[in-house]
Amino acid sequence: MIGHEFLHAPGPTHVPDRVLRAMHRQPLDLVDARLHAIAQTCFSDLAAVFRTSGHVFVYAANGHGGWEAALGNICVPGDTVLVPEVGHFSSAWADHARALGLVTESIPGDWRHAIDPQAVEDHLRRDGAGRIKAVLAVQVDTGTGIVNDIAAIRAAMDAAGHPALLVADTIASLGAMPFEMDGWGVDVAIAASQKALMCPPGLAILAANARAVEVSARLPRHQRYWDWQPRLGEASYMKFCGTMPEGLFFGLREALDMIGEQGLPEIWRRHARLAGAVGRAVECWGEAGALSFNALRPAERAVTVTAIRTAGSVDADRIRSHARQQLGVSVAGGLGALAGHAFRIGHLGDLNEPMILGCLAALELCFLELGVPHGRHGVRAAIDYLAASRAEPMAAAA
Ligand SMILES: Cc1ncc(COP(=O)(O)O)c(C=O)c1O
Incomplete structure (x- = not known):
């Protein structure tokens, strides 16, 4: 690779x-x-x-x-x-x-x-x-x-x-x-x-x-x-x-x-921001009906990992292996009752905006290559969200 x-x-x-x-x-x-x-x-x-x-x-x-x-x-x-x-x-x-x-x-x-x-x-x-x-x-x-x-x-x-x-x-x-x-x-x-x-x-x-x-x-x-x-x-x-x-x-x-x-409060804010970006992408991908959040209530979605369910014949493990083998992006699979029906994006630790956007973009590419129905503007939604949530500090810095 x-x-x-x-x-x-x-x-x-x-x-x-x-x-x-x-x-x-x-x-x-x-x-x-x-x-x-x-x-x-x-x-x-x-x-x-x-x-x-x-x-x-x-x-x-x-x-x-x-x-x-x-x-x-x-x-x-x-x-x-x-x-x-x-x-x-x-x-x-x-x-x-x-x-x-x-x-x-x-x-x-x-x-x-x-x-x-x-x-x-x-x-x-x-x-x-x-x-x-x-x-x-x-x-x-x-x-x-x-x-x-x-x-x-x-x-x-x-x-x-x-x-x-x-x-x-x-x-x-x-x-x-x-x-x-x-x-x-x-x-x-x-x-x-x-x-x-x-x-x-x-x-x-x-x-x-x-x-x-x-x-x-x-x-x-x-x-x-x-x-x-x-x-x-x-x-x-x-x-x-x-x-x-x-x-x-x-x-x-x-x-x-x-x-x-960095300080814990800033680290917590960064995780919340990156999770927000992932959430916007998943929301958008979900518009085509094949992908959806596992956690039904937005307030109960973790800032460290997002589990995404796949519907019908969409094989979550195929998405995962394609992402890893073809694009070098490792996301996790579904566990237990979710095995084969979900994949999970980890967004915790030493992670910044370009890294998470890279992951989301690679997944979107993966959906296109595998023919997974999805809303087309997930990455754009994530970028828009990040731009809005970063607007204040950027303006202050200027
Ligand atoms: C919440 C939680 N508990 C326990 C474990 C088990 O940890 P380990 O795989 O290091 O034994 C994990 C691993 O992913 C976890 O996420």
Whole structure:
């Protein structure tokens, strides 16, 4: 493939050159003070991204590892957790919990709407005995492109007067949109390096508040690698239950510097702007009836990923493989119930206007080449939207 390949999956995402360059160095001796400083500053900067004064834990693992770390610390086999269903990742998380010996209760969803906080409240009210130990809520379900209101879920738990812990999967949202761990009363939050944190895959990143850490301290120890207790001390080696994944931390340090330079509010605005552009294109493409948003309510569409359904004989996987093989643009496919019937554009992380317009234009070219019926002016609609949303700062700069 000549020229750049465009990675527009909702993770892993494009890694900035700065981060790649930062990783291109020899490992440091484990007792080197420079290594200790990198670890310490990463932990404190990550806490700032989660907006918490709680503890941060980092594992050499992926998002599934993060799920396991959270559940293994706050539950023991036989405990019950509540998983409101909102898409592939909430279902997979429930599956994962069952594989660890937990009992799951679900609030069924149609994968096209966000979690209904009232349903959470009603469900918890019926659990007068307090069997449910935790509510597992995904902030952005990457499979369906739906964003959930985590603060409203906490409010529902409080309204029910239920003592369960609130665990939020922020794997596809942290660093791209507002998340207020302490402000919203989230007890445990889970993230991963390969999404809006702009690093390669390989780090599962958790934050836990004092209440969650106390729960974990009281439970019988039934695991080692994931256990928070030995990781609470200052010693770097113990923080990682062994050798620190140094290369990834060199990259993470640089990525956190980039986040600090841009500032979270500006990063959130950029993600909202780029998502708005994608939304305008999809709206326009949908005019021909073959392509449509999976998330039915505009307010429930995530700023990090858009899931687009295909109708009738339009093969979503064909669009996806054509885009990747012929044009070097990788978008993701449909997952679970949406397999073959949807494709997903990731718009998170190190991304700017030309990159997202390149992706949208390539998809439009793809639709033309494959004969997918679509409204013809999707890219134009995206450009118009960007021009309007950028007009103010441009005028000020002139
Ligand atoms: C919301 C969400 N949760 C969990 C995961 C699982 O993460 P991983 O593939 O790194 O194990 C993903 C991955 O895309 C995700 O988007």
